[in-house]
Amino acid sequence: MxxxxxxxxxxxxxxxxxxxxxxxxxxxxxxxxxxxxxxxxxxxxxxxxxxxxxxxxxxxxxxxxxxxxxxxxxxxxxxxxxxxADGLPRSGAVTEPAPQRAGPVLRPGHGNRLYQGRAGHLVQLFVIHTTATPTGWGQGRSNAELFAEIRRWHMDKGWRDIGYHGVIFPDGEVIEGRPWGEIGAHAIGHNAGSLGYSMVPVRTIARMARAEDFYTDATLSAMRTVIVRACARTPITRIAGHNEFAAKLCPGFPVRPEDWAPAGWA
Ligand SMILES: [Zn+2]
Structure with a gap:
């Protein structure tokens, strides 16, 4: 105790x-x-x-x-x-000796594997993105409408669907994009074998700062939940920001994997 x-x-x-x-x-x-x-x-x-x-x-x-x-x-x-309870252990709790601590969520060797595309690329990379939309974007419209707009931008480039595997909104809602088994279009040179989720910022991203400077807590915590899900589904070995692969600000802050990974992730 x-x-x-x-x-x-x-x-x-x-x-x-x-x-x-x-x-x-x-x-x-x-x-x-x-x-x-x-x-x-x-x-x-x-x-x-x-x-x-x-x-x-x-x-x-x-x-x-x-x-x-x-x-x-x-x-x-x-x-x-x-x-x-003013610091008292809950009645019935075994406090001495220290109980067995909970094990990690994941062990590096879990047997789940997710493959993408016909060539069967093993998914091991998770890429964090921003929609790079300005302050006030989408005010008064539903998340579903905003998702449709982002999807339209991507399809206007000639893509067959939205490029991301999902978009996370300021209220924490996650709208899924491409199925995880499909190769996305979100990080040139790194699409095969990766998942890409994009967050809608509440402020225009004009320079690198901290995640909290641009995204709501609900968004950040939903992103972590998505990452936990991904790590449980496939052996993710790298959690990265888009800016690690391209000369972009996306997602607006340096991604430190330890800030995002679930417990026991390795
Ligand atoms: Zn990006």
Whole structure:
């Protein structure tokens, strides 16, 4: 239990919330820091979120299971319950010795394979894109209408369908494009054996910045969910931004795979 509280204090501090010294003792500072972290949870992710999940499993507030680097509603509820219980482990939780930690979501050797096209290219690359649409684009229109417009732009180039495997909108809706088993048209030279999803920004992308500067939390978290799905379906070995393959700003920020990969991804 003490170890789990210490894990929470360390993770909170890594996310820039002071939850007191990492001494494993629950007190007003720890409570306030974790409360502030929970209040501001939107858009947080990374190894620290993974650690918080581990601690909450240890304290009995989260069921054993796959952990995520993304802040999930389950994590949110579990942390809220811990705060409400003032740091006490949930009754019935096995706290000593530390319970078996949840294993990774994926193991590099999972046997699922996705192949594309007649030549059967093994899908191992995931490419993150932006629709590069300006601020206010699509205001007042439905996601389905916007998707149809993007599809029309692509078909006007002579393509037989939208180039992406899916488009993610500011409200987090994902509209699927080409089937995963079809080669897309989204990254010249890298289409065979890859999946390409595009996010609709809420601000014009004029320079490289941070993902949060252009996309809503709902969009970013939907993208992570799509990536988790892809990694489970096929051995993705690389998660990249379009700008790694072309002289473009797309998707507007440097893609660090560790920010996007599900737990255990390798
Ligand atoms: Zn792109």
């Amino acid at each position: 003490k170890e789990d509280i210490r894990l929470l204090q360390t993770a909170a501090s890594a996310l820039n919330f002071s939850a007191g010294p990492a001494d494993g003792l629950w007190g007003p500072k720890t409570r306030a820091g974790l409360q502030a972290l929970r209040d501001a949870h939107q858009g947080r992710w990374g190894d620290s979120v993974l650690e918080i999940g581990r601690a909450l499993i240890g304290l009995g507030y989260l069921a054993e299971g796959p952990l995520s680097r993304v802040w999930t509603p389950e994590l949110d509820r579990a942390l809220g319950a811990l705060i409400a």
